[in-house]
Amino acid sequence: MEKLHTTKILFGKRVKFLRLQAGLSQEAFAHKCGLDRTYVSGIERGLRNPTLEVIAILADGLGIEIKNLIEF
Numbered sequence: 688m689e690k691l692h693t694t695k696i697l698f699g700k701r702v703k704f705l706r707l708q709a710g711l712s713q714e715a716f717a718h719k720c721g722l723d724r725t726y727v728s729g730i731e732r733g734l735r736n737p738t739l740e741v742i743a744i745l746a747d748g749l750g751i752e753i754k755n756l757i758e759f
Contacts (some may be wrong), residue, residue: 695759696733702733705749705756722747 710727713731717724722744729735730745731732746756 692733695736698737698757699731699733699735700750701756701759702727702745702749706731709749716748720744 688754706713709716710758711719713727714724717727720727722741726735730737742756746753749756
């Protein structure tokens, strides 16, 4: 279970890094993805475990391929 927790935290940090690199606020990014800002916040803090569908939405919102989103 610890590995899952660590993976969620690493993924969240990656999303946040790429979002900031794209110059997007959490609110603007969430709006662009069609997600709630609090959900995006939960992902970035490692509290949420997004589905593959949501991961694809996040990658699309960042204008990158999924493989680049999950690259730690």
